[in-house]
Amino acid sequence: MIPFEYRTPKNLKEVHATLKEFGTDAKLIAGGTALVIMMKQRLVRPSCLVSLRSVRGLNGIEVKDGGLRIGGLATHRAVEASSLVRRRLPLLAETYHHVATIRVRNMATVGGGLAHADPNQDPPPTLIALGATVKATSASGSRVIPLDEFFTDYYETLLKPDEIITEVFVPRLAANSGGAYLKFLPRTADDYATVSAAAVLTLDKNKKTISDVRIALGSVGVTPIRATAAEAVLRGQPVKAEAFAEAGEKAKEAVDPVSDFRGSAAYKKDMAAVFVRRALEKAVAGIRQQARAKPAPKAARKTAKKGKRR
Numbered sequence: 084m085i086p087f088e089y090r091t092p093k094n095l096k097e098v099h100a101t102l103k104e105f106g107t108d109a110k111l112i113a114g115g116t117a118l119v120i121m122m123k124q125r126l127v128r129p130s131c132l133v134s135l136r137s138v139r140g141l142n143g144i145e146v147k148d149g150g151l152r153i154g155g156l157a158t159h160r161a162v163e164a165s166s167l168v169r170r171r172l173p174l175l176a177e178t179y180h181h182v183a184t185i186r187v188r189n190m191a192t193v194g195g196g197l198a199h200a201d202p203n204q205d206p207p208p209t210l211i212a213l214g215a216t217v218k219a220t221s222a223s224g225s226r227v228i229p230l231d232e233f234f235t236d237y238y239e240t241l242l243k244p245d246e247i248i249t250e251v252f253v254p255r256l257a258a259n260s261g262g263a264y265l266k267f268l269p270r271t272a273d274d275y276a277t278v279s280a281a282a283v284l285t286l287d288k289n290k291k292t293i294s295d296v297r298i299a300l301g302s303v304g305v306t307p308i309r310a311t312a313a314e315a316v317l318r319g320q321p322v323k324a325e326a327f328a329e330a331g332e333k334a335k336e337a338v339d340p341v342s343d344f345r346g347s348a349a350y351k352k353d354m355a356a357v358f359v360r361r362a363l364e365k366a367v368a369g370i371r372q373q374a375r376a377k378p379a380p381k382a383a384r385k386t387a388k389k390g391k392r393r
């Protein structure tokens with residue numbers, strides 16, 4: 084590795100000052116799981132590493148406006164293990180659980196993962212399907228970027244060199260909503276996905292019609308891809324196997340994977356259709372199961388009791 088300076092600012096103000104001092108020659112480092120590899124391969128050669136590890140107050144997970152606010156420095160493991168996340172958004176905990184191994188998840192941070200912007204990563208499709216936003220902060224203020232606009236190319240995002248991801252916000256799910264994330268792993272359990280798909284659906288109160296849906300895929304293009312044409316096929320439609328299959332075909336048209344050791348481009352396209360269909364089916368099954376598991380409202384329970392006594 085080439086020599087570099089290492090700075091350990093204690094707060095955001097000091098981070099901004101160090102970034103200003105070194106300009107585009109500086110690189111933030113959080114968990115280091117992606118950056119150190121890139122430095123060893125000499126793909127990046129920063130003259131200064133600005134460590135975020137001593138910056139306090141950026142690793143919390145809390146409820147905000149009914150949704151979840153996750154600090155940019157929260158680790159993947161913290162999201163996966165958080166009782167708050169598991170209770171309110173189990174899909175998110177499950178998705179972070181899919182990342183690599185526990186050793187990687189213990190170090191890798193939510194902000195570092197999103198800034199790294201590898202299209203094969205697991206969290207982005209789920210976060211896009213959940214309608215998440217990213218808060219980017221610089222010395223001149225903060226801005227909020229919807230995650231489905233955040234990724235621009237291989238390892239490229241809308242972040243400016245002086246911006247730090249301080250927070251990810253996942254809005255509250257509407258009633259009768261649920262989701263699924265599926266990672267196709269034909270090689271080993273800790274590999275990156277060959278294809279991944281996330282779907283978040285909202286059904287009407289009878290659980291028969293799709294009121295809203297968001298679908299996103301990973302490993303099938305230069306960025307994670309939101310499958311808007313597939314979503315359009317489903318909105319307002321009854322829950323039917325044919326509609327899910329049609330949405331899968333629409334998603335297939337939207338992706339543009341490369342052939343590599345995980346599969347040919349043609350195979351990945353076919354798998355995109357299959358995994359979108361399966362994610363939709365799993366999401367609907369989850370919503371219906373949740374509805375069955377919920378205790379009936381008090382009035383309904385009273386009527387049922389009376390009926391039994393007769």
Ligand SMILES: Cc1cc2nc3c(=O)[nH]c(=O)nc-3n(C[C@H](O)[C@H](O)[C@H](O)COP(=O)(O)OP(=O)(O)OC[C@H]3O[C@@H](n4cnc5c(N)ncnc54)[C@H](O)[C@@H]3O)c2cc1C
Binds near residue numbers: 182193197198246274
């Ligand atoms: C062996 C291995 C297997 C893996 N397998 C998977 C997998 O199966 N699925 C998956 O999803 N991922 C996988 N990953 C990738 C892993 O998710 C990323 O390495 C990790 O998310 C990066 O987070 P980090 O905190 O370590 O980032 P770092 O390595 O510290 O930084 C990555 C990039 O983000 C920038 N950065 C860091 N923090 C911030 C911030 N708060 N704001 C702005 N920019 C920031 C850095 O400057 C750098 O450019 C794997 C990684 C390894 C090493």
